[in-house]
Amino acid sequence: MTKILAITNQKGGVGKTTTSINLAASLAAAGRRVLLIDLDPQGNATMGSGVEKSTLTNTVYHTLLGSEKISAVRIIATTGKYDLIPANRDLAGAEIEMVDLNMRETRLKESLKDVQGEYDYILMDCPPALNLLTLNGLCAAHSVIIPMQCEYYALEGLSDLVNTIKKVRSTFNPSLRIEGLLRTMFDPRNILAQQVSDQLQQHFGTKLYQTVIPRNIRLAEAPSFGKPVMYHDKMSKGSLAYQALAKEILEVPA
Ligand code: ATP
Ligand code: MG
Numbered sequence: 658m659t660k661i662l663a664i665t666n667q668k669g670g671v672g673k674t675t676t677s678i679n680l681a682a683s684l685a686a687a688g689r690r691v692l693l694i695d696l697d698p699q700g701n702a703t704m705g706s707g708v709e710k711s712t713l714t715n716t717v718y719h720t721l722l723g724s725e726k727i728s729a730v731r732i733i734a735t736t737g738k739y740d741l742i743p744a745n746r747d748l749a750g751a752e753i754e755m756v757d758l759n760m761r762e763t764r765l766k767e768s769l770k771d772v773q774g775e776y777d778y779i780l781m782d783c784p785p786a787l788n789l790l791t792l793n794g795l796c797a798a799h800s801v802i803i804p805m806q807c808e809y810y811a812l813e814g815l816s817d818l819v820n821t822i823k824k825v826r827s828t829f830n831p832s833l834r835i836e837g838l839l840r841t842m843f844d845p846r847n848i849l850a851q852q853v854s855d856q857l858q859q860h861f862g863t864k865l866y867q868t869v870i871p872r873n874i875r876l877a878e879a880p881s882f883g884k885p886v887m888y889h890d891k892m893s894k895g896s897l898a899y900q901a902l903a904k905e906i907l908e909v910p911a
Pocket of ligand 2: 673674675697782783784
């Protein structure tokens with residue numbers, strides 16, 4: 658069965674894209690068929706997958722607006738061994754252009770039906786906002802992975818996200834659930850980070866991934882080579898952490 662996961666947090670710079678790319682590559686390296694969908698006009702997941710965003714004629718924008726089938730937009734991200742639905746700044750206009758369209762919240766879910774049977778995992782890299790693009794991700798998803806940095810304001814933002822998930826559950830997607838919370842850019846020497854991590858453990862218990870992603874320079878460098886970190890420095894701490902996360906996710910029964 659296909660598992661569709663939205664990687665989301667409306668807070669910017671928490672590691673959504675890094676998680677999307679490296680989880681996609683780690684699941685693919687474990688022999689799973691993976692599709693990564695870039696839902697962010699910044700196109701960071703596209704570039705980090707080794708695809709030049711400015712030269713693309715078809716992107717997720719064209720699928721959302723209905724001018725192209727998702728299968729016509731799909732490309733192979735050769736550096737990561739997964740398939741990619743790319744994005745670029747065209748997508749910034751989608752929100753306004755979709756306002757007058759029917760079923761605007763479920764357009765991605767509908768278009769995914771064409772290809773979803775071909776994959777074990779579909780990952781969606783959401784933008785840092787609770788907007789219509791993120792809503793399309795949440796409506797299409799079975800569950801949500803929430804990357805977060807263990808800092809003071811992290812918990813505050815989390816309640817807005819949890820409320821949005823509840824709203825989506827009561828309207829478009831009753832079975833949507835939280836798959837897991839992921840601690841990113843973790844520095845164990847930071848006392849506040851430890852405290853926030855303890856609080857997360859208390860609040861979310863088993864929903865908190867045991868795998869913790871450390872702050873690691875190789876993870877930050879890899880996108881500039883258009884590669885997931887495992888093909889940049891396989892044995893780096895960041896690479897090993899994302900491989901461990903993939904293993905943890907693979908152990909969850911479908
Ligand atoms: P946005 O909200 O803008 O989409 P994001 O949540 O997708 O951001 P990323 O782009 O993944 O976050 O990460 C933000 C920055 O931090 C990037 O420069 C990235 O390379 C770096 N980064 C992410 N994770 C790590 C890590 N574990 N160690 C070191 N640097 C990291
Ligand atoms: Mg991002």
